[in-house]
Amino acid sequence: MLAAVGFAVPVAVDAARETAPAGTGTARLVDQVGALGADGRRLATEIDRLEQERATLASATPNRVALAAASARADALAILTGTVPVAGPGVELTLTDPRGNVGADVLVDLLQELRDAGAEAVELSGVRLVAESYIVNRPGGGLTVDGKAVPAPYTVRAIGDPHTLAEAMRFPGGVLDTVATREGATTRVTELGRVEIRAVR
Numbered sequence: 001m002l003a004a005v006g007f008a009v010p011v012a013v014d015a016a017r018e019t020a021p022a023g024t025g026t027a028r029l030v031d032q033v034g035a036l037g038a039d040g041r042r043l044a045t046e047i048d049r050l051e052q053e054r055a056t057l058a059s060a061t062p063n064r065v066a067l068a069a070a071s072a073r074a075d076a077l078a079i080l081t082g083t084v085p086v087a088g089p090g091v092e093l094t095l096t097d098p099r100g101n102v103g104a105d106v107l108v109d110l111l112q113e114l115r116d117a118g119a120e121a122v123e124l125s126g127v128r129l130v131a132e133s134y135i136v137n138r139p140g141g142g143l144t145v146d147g148k149a150v151p152a153p154y155t156v157r158a159i160g161d162p163h164t165l166a167e168a169m170r171f172p173g174g175v176l177d178t179v180a181t182r183e184g185a186t187t188r189v190t191e192l193g194r195v196e197i198r199a200v201r
Helices: 025-060 064-080 104-116 162-170 175-180
Strands: 002-005 011-013 086-096 121-124 127-129 133-137 143-145 148-150 154-159 186-197
Touching: 025 064, 086 162, 104 121, 104 133, 104 154, 104 162, 104 175, 121 186, 154 186, 162 175, 162 186, 175 186
Parallel strands: none
Antiparallel strands: 002 011, 002 133, 086 154, 086 186, 121 127, 121 154, 133 143, 143 148
16 A cells, blocks of 8 residues: 655555546545645745745845745745754654554554644654655565655654644544554654754655
8 A cells, every 4th residue: 555645634545546447536546646746846846946035135135034034934845845954842753563563554644643733844764754755565564665665663753842742643543542453563652852853855
């Protein structure tokens, strides 16, 4: 199963588009995956435009307010698209899965819970997750995240309000409860005053 990780709505799809008849739910989900990639490209284009605007303002005008606004927008988009390292308060989740009972769908649900709780940046076992990221189950266990093989145990780091993010994961019926039903799988959530996400796109 392939899962696309978006900033708003992650989706999971069965393997190949050509096997999905037109108009089926699977075909629509595959279209959403493609849309996520397009969103990522639009964000990258917007970053380039804002960087040019910032350079123009810095050289052509003493308007510090306009320059600061352009810089803030460019910095925010750079974080969103994963092109710069970021650090701040947040959480770290360690998920052990020695028997391979936790699949890509569970990780996508976890990441969506973090996004809904206001996570500003997320890293999964050394891979920076952005709008066009994807997760796929690997034969024999483990995951492939954006083309990189990621074995269990998994480490998820997220930046945002530590308590809010932790409570989002602990919500009754949420992902941590789901993991608890998978034989052999365990989780540990740690709230931290500083989390460093160094992986970039």
